[in-house]
Amino acid sequence: MNPDYLDFEQPIAELISKIDELRLVGNRNDLNISAEIDKLSAQATKLTSQIYGKLSAWQISQVSRHPKRPYTLDYIKGVFTEFDELHGDRHYGDDQAIVGGVARLNDLPVMVIGHQKGREIEEKVRRNFAMPRPEGYRKALRLMQMAERFKMPVITFIDTMGAYPGIGAEERGQSEAIAYNLLKMSSLKTPIIATVIGEGGSGGALAIGVCDHLNMLQYSTYSVISPEGCASILWKTADKAAEAAEAMGIAAHRLKELGIVDQIIDEPLGGAHRDFDAINESVKNALTQQVDVLRQQPIEDLLERRYKRLMSYGVQA
């Protein structure tokens, strides 16, 4: 089994490994096998679009967590220029599960903040698997309030399983940190654009997700609890995660239908990790356009719209 491919992608992986074998053979002798390679490549593309044309919510959830998927720092590198990372909450520490700093989108100064997963095991641990502690949220808020003072739009990237459930996190006020961000972001006097790039896990995601415009990448998810968590509580077994994912409607297209998400950013065939350049370009185009629109609105109108949007969630009788 090829670890770069998910369970349901294994038929594609088989074709790809055949192609790789042929290429090796082709390198060793002068046989003309390029026609065969082209044929197999076309097949692989067709198979990928077939599989990706009908992904279940649970499969999308797996794509959203793919270990090769681009993370916040990849977008920072590919979409922005002149990123200067800023550290610390000024009270306790610097939580590396959230990164943030000033950068330029085209030429415009912006504040970029996002959850950051790690690639290698050392980095995963250092970043606590992108599960922030209170100081991560407090750092994020500090940067947002600074953006407000210096009139920079805030651009956030959401990619977390959730806020960290740890002893220290509780002692230092995890609930308060999240709640206070929600409160302050509702009235922050600068445009906020949030983009779910991978997993949008619960309050830990929302704590940097209150916004004027919400994007989701095509294969990202956003939910109140993980499919496994929901399944183990409501179905009493984590094995029912697929059912839970479906029932909660965690995938981008479903949430767009429900009116919670503003825009879906399409991913390259087979997911964002198959083509970083392509996804960077799509994200950059979307953000550029959204920043332009939001910056033209008088700040009072922007805040009124944001408030109405927040009040519109759920029941209004």
Next chain:
Amino acid sequence: MSSWLEKIVPKIIRSDSERQSNVPEGLWKKCPKCSSVLYRPELEKNSDVCPKCDHHMRIGARRRLDMFLDKEGREEIAANVQPEDKLKFKDSKRYRDRLHAAQKQTGEKDALVAMEGQLEGLPVVVAAFDFNFMGGSMGSVVGEKFVRAANRALEKNIPFICFATSGGARMQEALFSLMQMAKTSAVLEKLKQQGTPYVSVMLDPCFGGVSASLALLGDINVAEPNALIGFAGPRVIEQTVREKLPEGFQRSEFLLEKGAIDMIIERKDLRSTLARVLRKFVNAPVS
């Protein structure tokens, strides 16, 4: 209590309703903490606080409001907001059926009841969660009723008090329930901007999406004694960190020590203490 809740809420939180069932319904009730068998009318007179060990037992939302507000001049807010099942959510049971069962059991439409009234003569708006209604979980109706209650307080510029007890977000409403955290927090920002006081009273238990939004955003945060309050439940934390939790972890007294709450108030003193505090916040004369 609904069955899914038993799974997420650790035993220690559940003990009230569980052990209670060991004693026949009727005139007697066993204290879940000290196991004293208590005469129910006496217990009720004592606001459901054990006279032997001072354990604060759980009470429903309506009873809470009844105990807290003056008898005269109460008006319920947004009484008719009904839950709906937008997602047609179904696990082992349909969400619709769970809602009906909870409504039948509690006599409430959803997990929050709100009223305008008076506290020792001071006009206030009060909201209370009902833990018996699907674990006090916050869905769209809870969010909407909370906002309407807060709006009443804003319009009249009178203090808003919320009694929060909840297992967190309501999973059956998926992302709509998550968004209630943002919705309720946003309306509290309006109160802060206007200078309308908001007091959050946390009760046993108070977790998840409710604690990470409206419950910890009070100008003043208070709790009843020995209430279990936190973001993640103790069992989840224990499984994550794989170490024993410190003594008294996530109890009111722990939160006070860590600086998360302003004071712990015994149930019998809630009316008088909050009235005295709030009269200063709205610059009302000594009563």
